[in-house]
Amino acid sequence: AQTVTQSQPEMSVQEAETVTLSCTYDTSESNYYLFWYKQPPSRQMILVIRQEAYKQQNATENRFSVNFQKAAKSFSLKISDSQLGDTAMYFCAFVPITGANSKLTFGKGITLSVRP
Amino acid sequence: KAGVTQTPRYLIKTRGQQVTLSCSPISGHRSVSWYQQTPGQGLQFLFEYFSETQRNKGNFPGRFSGRQFSNSRSEMNVSTLELGDSALYLCASRGASMNTEAFFGQGTRLTVV
Numbered sequence: 001a002q003t004v005t006q007s008q009p010e011m012s013v014q015e016a017e018t019v020t021l022s023c024t025y026d027t028s029e030s031n032y033y034l035f036w037y038k039q040p041p042s043r044q045m046i047l048v049i050r051q052e053a054y055k056q057q058n059a060t061e062n063r064f065s066v067n068f069q070k071a072a073k074s075f076s077l078k079i080s081d082s083q084l085g086d087t088a089m090y091f092c093a094f095v096p097i098t099g100a101n102s103k104l105t106f107g108k109g110i111t112l113s114v115r116p
Numbered sequence: 117k118a119g120v121t122q123t124p125r126y127l128i129k130t131r132g133q134q135v136t137l138s139c140s141p142i143s144g145h146r147s148v149s150w151y152q153q154t155p156g157q158g159l160q161f162l163f164e165y166f167s168e169t170q171r172n173k174g175n176f177p178g179r180f181s182g183r184q185f186s187n188s189r190s191e192m193n194v195s196t197l198e199l200g201d202s203a204l205y206l207c208a209s210r211g212a213s214m215n216t217e218a219f220f221g222q223g224t225r226l227t228v229v
Contacts, residue, residue: 035217043204045220091159095215102215103149103172104208106159 002027002094006107013082014115020067021077021110023092029053031097034068036077039109040088048090051075053097079112087114118143120221122207128227134195137224141188141209147171148190149218150182153204162205165190194226202228 003026013019025034036048051059051068058066063083067076079086092107121140129135141148149164149172161174165184184190188209194201204225208218 033216037220042222043225044222045206045208047217047219050217095217097215099215101172102147103161103164103174104218105161108158 002029002096002105004092004094004105004107006092006110008110009108010111010113012113012115013079015082015084017082018078018080019082019112021079021090021092021112023075023077023107025073025075025092025094025105027073027094027096029096029099033095033097034066034075035093035095035104036064036066036075037091037093037106038086038088039091040085045091049077082114084114084116086112088112120207120209120219122205122221122224124224125222126225126227128229129197131197131199131228133197134193135197135226137192137194137205137207137226139190139192139207139209139221141190141207142211142219145209145211145219146188147210147218148184148188149208149210150190150192151206151208152176153206153223154202159206162192197228199228202226 005024032053034051038046063080089109091109094105123138147166150162164172168184179195182192204223206223207221
């Protein structure tokens with residue numbers, strides 16, 4: 001069974017600064033995807049970034065980048081130049097690339113507040 | 117391209133009643149999955165359908181059921197509602213492969229009184 005752990009329930013950052021959100025996971029799978037989702041007050045879960053476990057290069061999407069450490073089973077999200085619109089809950093999620101178990105496993109989430 | 121559409125957005129029901137929630141996936145997507153989100157339990161997987169067949173199921177009682185139609189639209193039904201069923205119910209769709217990222221709707225907020 002897979003588990004995803006987000007140990008920081010809340011974080012706060014000043015606008016324009018950089019913040020890193022942590023996530024660890026546990027799995028016996030060798031090939032999988034990792035995701036970060038954002039859930040603003042509007043409630044809609046939005047995909048922020050995706051990382052394939054077989055790729056050594058860390059994924060980047062504009063101001064969002066990840067630090068993927070496969071051996072340590074760590075997957076952190078760095079948000080650069082934080083904006084007020086980044087205020088949201090952020091969820092780390094996992095899915096095996098193959099196999100019958102295709103459900104997304106989520107962490108508990110972290111509430112990020114961006115201060116003006 | 118339209119996103120995932122969930123209806124209704126809000127529902128208030130009384131204990132003991134039943135409720136049906138609807139989800140229309142992104143056009144061309146064949147997989148629909150359902151999640152329950154509560155402050156205490158976080159996001160919990162309910163079930164996933166692919167081409168009208170239930171492929172995975174979470175640990176929820178039999179009061180929770182679902183189905184998928186030939187046009188990939190899905191419905192989730194909860195019978196004999198309990199106060200603890202109050203939650204945000206999220207639907208997500210995926211494309212040809214179930215083992216990839218999911219795209220979510222805005223959810224249905226169910227309140228049981």
